[in-house]
Structures are given as structure tokens and as C-alpha cells.
Amino acid sequence: MANIKITDTTLRDGSHSVTHQFSLDEIRRITQALDETGIDIIEVGHGDGLQGSTCNYGFSKESELDMIRMAVKTAKKAQIAVLLIPGIGTVPDLEKVHNLGAQVVRVATHVTEADISAQHIIAAKQMGFFVVGFLMMAHRAPVDTVVTEALKMESYGADVVYATDSAGAMLPEDVRARVSALRAALRVPVGFHAHNNLGLAIGNSLAALDAGATYIDGSLGGLGAGAGNAATETLIAVLKRREISINSNLYTAIDSCSQVLRPILEGHGIHAPNMQDPLMLGYAGVYSSFMLHAKRAAKRFNVDYRDIILEAGRREAVGGQEDWLYEIAENISKA
């Protein structure tokens, strides 16, 4: 049983990055990759949630019902989530996706306006959804207001309440203050959703975990609005370094990003940098200049670059010992 639940939002928040143009086949491939990774909850749909496809936010390539249908059909273990922003999406929209098999809904309001979520949270609970209350722009309100609003969502029936850093504006101390206050005040678990605009997505996610959050968000390659979210594969690496129990597999997460998502993004004209290879160095504690040498050695002996880095870490290689990488690669190739 995992202690921390990961929600991946590549197919929802990440939709912003491709102006909501993911095709059904792309949704199928990404859902499959995330499901195989062991992600607990996969969020799918227009970046602005149910009924977000508008002049104002941009029209989706595919209908939201087709997107949800495809994700539900593809996922074997993961639960499929939708986002509902009251004022944009409505209860009848929720009924439709419930009938298609969506199991989780995240009901999102501005951090001071939780009371407009009452009718949707109550209706979602009656339908049998697992309901996440999502307080957006949580940096905007003082801690006691965040708590007051979260308590409202809890009272309507939310199963989890998130502090959401929609603007990527929080510093780790802001995250700690909000999450720890929520932990103290709520009976239900607390979650955190980061944005990387100040380069703090992973650090803030860790601050949230330290303060007691048990639900955390990521997206492959950090795809998402603005500078994006916490990268799911990096989050998994960091959680594993912390020896926190999670359901997700690191190598599969990395492959999901580098072999599934990034080629898809190329098709949308987005050339995402490869952050998956370097993350292995940090995970294994290996000198950064080893990366390119290890990749060459991996190619030369047709082995997995990541296994070379892990072994170099195990052997406690120090700066200057790039020569070891070929020996390691050769040994792995014989194993």
C-alpha cells in the first residue's frame, strides 16, 4: 500500500502546452504509458476542465467525452480523473463523464471562493466519485483563509483537499505553512499541485510532503501551463530517494516521457529538452560530467544508460573516473 498518491496531469494541465490539441491516439498512448508506470490517478481533458473548450480558452481537438472514453478504455489500473471548475463546468457534464467511467473529479475554485463548489461536490459524492477539492491560486490568500475555505470543501464531502500553486508563485515556506495548517485542521488528506515558474516545483512538492501532504501532482516532463508542473519522472526519482512508498516505477516513468511523450510533442512542434537522462545522475549520485560518456558507453555495448549510472553510483565513483563507465558497460553487456 503506497503512502503517497501520485496524480499525473500530462493529459489535462499538459493540454495547455499543446493548446488542447492532443489527439485520441496520443491520449491512448500517454494513458497507456502512465498506467504501466503505476500512476494512481490520471487526469484527462481540456486544460480548463469540463466544458473548457471555448473561444476564451481555446477549442479542444477532440470532444471531452471521447477523450475520457479513450482514457477509461486504455487504463487498466489507474483511475481516470476530470477537472471541474464551477462557473465553467456543470453537474450535468459530470454525470456524462461518470457514465463513461471517470472515477475521480477535482472540483476547483479560486482559493477564496470554495462555497461555489458545494453543489458540484455534493452531486459528485452522490454519483460515487472520489472528490478532490482543489483550491487554486493558494498563494493569494493568507493561511487562515486557505484553511477556512478547505474546511468548507471538506464539509461538502471532499475526500482530499489540495493547496494548488496555480501561479507557481509559492516559496517552500509558503507551501509548508499552508499544507501544515491544512493537515492540522482537516480530517481528510491534503494534496499539493506545483507549477515550476520559479523553478521550485519539485522542491515545493517535497516541502508539501514534509508538511504532511499525501497527494501530489506531476506531469511527464513537467508538461503544463506556464513553466509546467513537477515532472512526474523526477518526482518519482526523488520520492524513491526518500524511500517513500509509491506505486510508480522510475524506469517506466522515464521511458513514458522520453519515448512516448517527447516524440508526440515533436509532432506538435515542441522540442522539449531531455531532462530524463540527467535526472539519473541525481538519483544515483553520480558526477554530472559522466552523462555523455555513459551514453556513449551504453551505445557501444548496447546496454541501458541508466544501469551504467546506477552501477557507477553503487561503486561510489568520483570526479575524473569516466573511464570506469566503459568497463561497467562491458560488464553489464555480459550479465
Add this chain to the structure above:
Amino acid sequence: MKKIKVGIIGPGNIGQDLMIKLSREELLELACVVGIAETPGLQRARAMGADASPLGVDYLIENHSDIDIVFDATSAKAHEAASEKLQKAGYFTLDLTPAAIGPYCIPAVNLNEAVLAEPELNLVTCAGQATTPMVAAINAVADVYYAETISSISSKSAGPGTRANIDEFTQTTRKALMNVGGADEARTLIILNPAEPPIFMSNTIYTRVRNLDMKKIEQAAYHQLETMKSYVPGYRFKTPPFLKDPHDDIVMMVVEVEGMGDYLPVYAGNLDIINTAAIAIAKAKAQQILGG
């Protein structure tokens, strides 16, 4: 000059603002205000010389056959309970709640003899009053096949009724954009903004049109702006109509509504516009009754 007597049910924020606005009207005289408890709103009504009672709609019906027009500024639930009694008693009822029992009326678009002959009319929503006139004006010259509106209102001006029923708010507004505004299809979004000082009500209106003639569209919009100003003085363009993308058919415009600052503060233009619309309808009905 002979005046037509009117009553108000619900002496809350909306009701008290209506009282002040009515005191400026030449054809309308506030005769009675009823609530369900003794409140400052009833005190205000008495101070203004009207009969006031905490005994609710039954008091008004039993004691005021002199009244012709009733404003219901309670809640959807309360109006649903009162509607039949009011109709039976023969009042022309203006429903400012989201109950939407009677047909929608947006004065700039459909204030005509046919709607005035109805026993009761519904005032839609603040967003509907602010955006439908522009959609209707553009539809008349350019044939709107899709209208989309985003109304941003200050958090302080969104009462508990609106907050508890945000779905009904967007669905009712959407219907008005189609049924009264003439759009083939429509969407409405609403955003609450807690910024301090509170923002004025801001409405972005997108229309996708079949006959994209910007000159005609601009003329129609400016003409409608004058009509709106005649009963909502604080109605203005923040951004007049323009093409969102020169290669597409999406006409975008932004209108702001500043309230008159009677009982409700100026930022609550969203509440003001419903009241001014209701009074515009009441005036037209009064003229009809007086044979003018």
C-alpha cells in the same frame, strides 16, 4: 400625475436598492414592502412612507389590491412558492430570482406589448442582462451562430443564492443568449474575483458570425450601447468590438457595468443592472396601464 403603485417582496440588498431607485420614478409609487422578519429593510421602507410588514407575501395580497406591479427580490424557492398566489391576485410580477417561471425579459431586446401581457416576467441573471443585448444587436446584422460570454464579478457582490446555484446561473444565462439574443448556440462562464478594491462587473462577449461585416457590427454595437445607457447609465465599452484573430470569425468585445451606487456600492454593477432592468419594465407597464 397619477402614479402606479408597486410592491416589493424581499427587503434585502436588492430590495433596498430598488426602493431608492423607485423613489426617483415619476410613474411608480412604492406602496408596500414585505419580508419574513423585522429588518432594517422594512424600517427603510417605512421611513420612505411605504407600508411595511414582516408577514410576507400574504400580507401584501390581503392588504394591497391597490398595487399593480410586484417586484420579487427573494430567492428562487420563495418565488416558486409565491408565484401562483401573486398571479391569482392579478399582479404583474417581475421576478428577480433565478426561479425563471415567466418568460425572460431583457428591456433592450424584447420589452414589447407581448411580454407586457404576460402575468410575470423573469429578469434572467445579471450576466444575461449585461451580455444578451449585444449578442442580439450583432445577431440582427451578422447572424450569430455561436455566442460565448465571460462575466467577471466581484466576490463581494455575489450573494449566497448565486454561490449555491452557480450552474443555474450559467444555464439560465446561456438560454437567454439563445432565446432572447438569437444565437444558435451559446456558452456562458462566470468568474468570481476577490480583488480589493472590488472590480466593476466586466463582461467579455464573443460572437461567431455568418456575415462578418465589422462596420455593420460596430454600428449595431454602438447603437445598442446608447439603448443600454438609457436605463443603465454605467454601461460602457472597455473594448469595443474587434476581430480576435484577423483570420477567424470571432468578434470580441468587453463591456463594463458600473452601478449607480444607490444602496449597493458602485462595484456591484451586476446587481444594479437587474434592478434598473426591472424598473425599465415596470415603467413600460405603468405607461401601458395609464394608457400613455
